[in-house]
Amino acid sequence: MKRLSSHPPLTIGEVAERSGVAPSALRFYETRGLISSHRTGGGQRRYDREVLRRLAFIGVAQHVGLSLAEIADALATLPHDRAPTARHWERISTEWRPLIDERIAQLTAMRDQLGACIGCGCLSLQVCPLFNPGDGAGELGAGPRYLLGDDSSMVTQVRRPASRPGTD
Numbered sequence: 001m002k003r004l005s006s007h008p009p010l011t012i013g014e015v016a017e018r019s020g021v022a023p024s025a026l027r028f029y030e031t032r033g034l035i036s037s038h039r040t041g042g043g044q045r046r047y048d049r050e051v052l053r054r055l056a057f058i059g060v061a062q063h064v065g066l067s068l069a070e071i072a073d074a075l076a077t078l079p080h081d082r083a084p085t086a087r088h089w090e091r092i093s094t095e096w097r098p099l100i101d102e103r104i105a106q107l108t109a110m111r112d113q114l115g116a117c118i119g120c121g122c123l124s125l126q127v128c129p130l131f132n133p134g135d136g137a138g139e140l141g142a143g144p145r146y147l148l149g150d151d152s153s154m155v156t157q158v159r160r161p162a163s164r165p166g167t168d
Contacts, residue, residue, distance in 0.1 A: 009038070009046035019055040026055075034058055034072055036080075050083050057089075065103050066096065106148060 016023045029035045030045075035054050037045040054075065061071045074092045078084045136155035137145040 007049050009048055010051070012037075012045045012047070015047045015051060015055070019052055019059075021055055021059070029055075029058065032068060032072060034068070034075055053083065061096075064100055066099065070096075070099070109149065 010018070012023050012026055015021070015026060019026075021029075026035065026047075027045075030037060035047070035051050035058075037047045037051075040046055057075070058071055061074070062068075074095070077092070078088055137150065137152070139155055140150045
């Protein structure tokens with residue numbers, strides 16, 4: 001990759017110190033194509049300073065709950081021959097807004113359900129939104145289906161036979 005900056009390149013240690021990202025994470029991000037480096041004649045990694053902006057972007061995106069795959073998709077749309085412009089960042093943030101809004105709604109619902117259910121200790125299984133007899137929610141997919149917005153009425157109530165003591 002051709003260097004674009006007139007500033008001297010940074011070592012992996014300098015990038016780690018400046019960005020707060022561990023060297024192992026930098027190497028991982030590089031294998032995933034999120035950032036890039038070039039090599040010295042001795043095989044050492046060197047990073048152009050523009051990588052610091054990408055790392056800040058990755059950190060913020062992870063902080064709001066975006067996956068590395070979503071981050072990689074966005075970074076792939078940015079120019080590789082120059083620093084991204086404000087217009088590029090605005091486009092990405094506009095595209096991510098629905099994802100972030102959905103996650104906010106999920107987190108709000110989870111907060112509200114957890115506070116009323118797990119925190120109360122009432123053990124009212126007949127009305128508990130998390131009660132999942134016979135693992136019926138597994139029909140709806142992986143993960144905490146009711147906390148993700150699925151309704152228990154969507155489950156065909158198939159009860160598994162009760163296990164005998166000592167056979168679990």
